[in-house]
Amino acid sequence: MGTLDWVVVVGYFFVMVAIGLWSRGRVHNIADFFTAGGKMPWWLSGISHHMSGYSAVMFVAFASEAYRLGLTVYVWWSLTIGIGVGIGAFLFAPRWNRLRAKHDVKSPLEYLAKRYNLPTQQVMAYAGALLKVVDIAAKWAAVSILLRGFAGVPITWGIIIIGLVTMVYSVLGGLWADALTDFGQFIIQAAAGFAMFFAVAGQLGWGFPVTIWDKLPDSHSDPLAGPYTSTFLMALFLIKTLEYNGGMWNLAQRYMAAPSGFAAKRSALLSSALWLVWPLVLFFPMWAAPLIVPGLEGAQAESAYIEMGKQMLPAGMIGLVLAGFFSHTMAMVSSDANVIAAVINRDMLPHIWKRVKTFSADNQLVLARVTTFTFIGVSMIIAIASGGQGFVLKVVVDLVAATMGPIAIPLMLGLLPWFRKVGSSAAIASVVGGLGMWAFLYIEQMNKAAWVTKGVLVSWPLLLSLVLYLAIGFTKKEPSRERDELLDSLNSDEPEPEKVKA
DSSP: OOHHHHHHHHHHHHHHHHHHHHHHTTOOSHHHHHHGGGOOOHHHHHHHHHHTTOOTHIIIIIHHHHHHHOTHHIIIIIIHHHHHHHHHHHHTHHHHHHHHHHHOOOSTTTTHHHHSOHHHHHHHHHHHHHHHHHHHHHHHHHHHHHHHHHHOOOHHHHHHHHHHHHHHHHHHHHHHHHHHHHHHHHHHHHHHHHHHHHHHHHHHOTTHHHHHHHHSOGGGGOSSOTTOOHHHHHHHHHHHHHIIIIISHHHHHHHHHSSSHHHHHHHHHHHHHHHHHHHHHHHHHHHHHHHHSOOOOGGGGGGHHHHHHHHHOOTTHHHHHHHHHHHHHHHHHHHHHHHHHHHIIIIIHHHHOGGGGGOOHHHHHHHHHHHHHHHHHHHHHHHHHHOSTTHHHIIIIIIIIHHHHHHHHHHHHTTSGGGTTOOHHHHHHHHHHHHHHHHHHHHHHHTTOTTOOHHHHHHHHHHHHHHHHHHHHHHSOOOOHHHHHHHHTTSOSSOOGGGSOO
């Protein structure tokens, strides 16, 4: 990287910190910190939802899979998310918003105590929080690998630099800072993505999205290839539909932050459209990479995007592309830190430290900032300890994708009226059973069991979790008037009759 590239990267960091400082003035209480007070425009909520859904993992782990296997990574990743979020625009997005508007919910898990019971909420809170801290550690590792590849910065220092910048604006500005930086990062990412796309077009010709497939191995144009089977695809589609509609807690916040259920629906539809279209701009250079930087084997394939960028981009543009990489990770990490802080402050701490319930509004806001700071710090420490290389794809697919389903099923299906008689027994069994199945399969995989493929590792915990939820839920029905009232209130944006002023 040259001087101009460094100027671009440092300038990007300064802009992110400045947004955090400016956003601080919009945060007066924890409602502003965690849900933007329900005042976020639908288009900003939609862009933030999209940006918070992926990170630099795309340019490391997924770039490696695109380099090795071709088209399949778009099919099982971007396409499943785009369709799933589109479905969720009608099923989930408005209901998340109405939880905030009608029940003053500030954390995605806050409603679970009323929907099921307190033990169910606590099981899901602890399981999800532990999962997210490891997931975010993988994101730090991914972006530090990119920084090392482009600029020679050691992985540890890369994590520290990027982590500290993210920490500053997340702690100061809460969800407003997250969303506004998401928007700025979206603009930067667009410029960086098109820069790489045009650079590849300049070398291979403007028709390269069509012509490259004749020059690549035939399998690169297959929708499913390598370990990514139809079983894996179907399981991941269900997982991503649940995950990206709120099972990944930070994405539920985006819907909660919109002014109304209708606005949240529009946000989801915008995010869905972006997921279907924008990743194609980013993936085409990755699919063309074997023709530009051939011969990368094994773990070397994780640096395919880096090597192509160093070879093809002029001074200044490398810095812009690197800033685009940062934007992905910082968007996801800051939003995850915010929602984990919400879960800890609203759903976990009050049952550990009773005094929290008596905190003043100012003290609650200070506690929220301290929790955000702590979560980011712990994830950075785990990322540094991991060493980076090879850690990323294993965590993202083998851990996060495989365990997200069991955690998300009771959370997401609990919002829908069709499952109103499913109670806490089914919910806890679903989470514990699914995670137990994953642990068994993961141990078998570590012992080199050939039958534990990626499809098995991802689908079996999900299937068991779903079966337990439905089987126990419909055989041991636990009807509740309070639950019925909660679910009925989520059907529309209209106020409850008794709340209408004469």
